[in-house]
Amino acid sequence: MAKRNAIFPAGRQALYDINHYSAAIVSGDLLFVSGQVGSREDGSPEPDFARQVQLAFDNLAAVLDAAGCSFDDVVDVTTFHTDPANQFDAVSTVRLKAFGEPPYPNWTAVGVNWLAGFDFEIKVIARIPAP
Template structure:
């Protein structure tokens, strides 16, 4: 059993690396993660937005790993950034995270996060079966 990712033919294809729809298997546990910021495992926060994004996504994988879930179980990701990331760097970081099967995703730019030095916050939902 696994999450099914779809891009229905009755809407335009995604404009980036994401799926329009993620279908969760019946009787799966739903795991809802709080927004993860760009600190490393020691609590250090890099200055660069790209490194903060890489750390936040790594933190999500580590939390899911603690529950026996891989990135294949991710059904939804929301990304909030306070400054732009180059398209090439974002594509590289994002591809490493989802491994070729991007989940349903929303990305937005916001004026600020809870602390001024935070440039990234990423929320994830996952399924475990």
């Protein structure tokens, strides 16, 4: 069996090493991105919710870029929210900037009660563009 083809964005390797997971895994022409949160450079949660969401999308963009992808290549989105009803507008604002015009990728939003100190997490599956 072949080893996993792991993708890591520049500058955040230590956070993945500490927590023992990969930022993303390539399988065929698909990229499976681990959940991205709104962490600051030291890995701590950004306290301002709107900024936390923006940082999560920024961190996601860095992982996509490391694999040669962009938000245009995303086909599946799952988001996790600690307070979905009150967070929806802030998330939607950032999400619509990232994903631009229709057709949008499919999206599943899940309410949760714990995200290791964070209030929002996003994970995606993207198709890797042909060279």
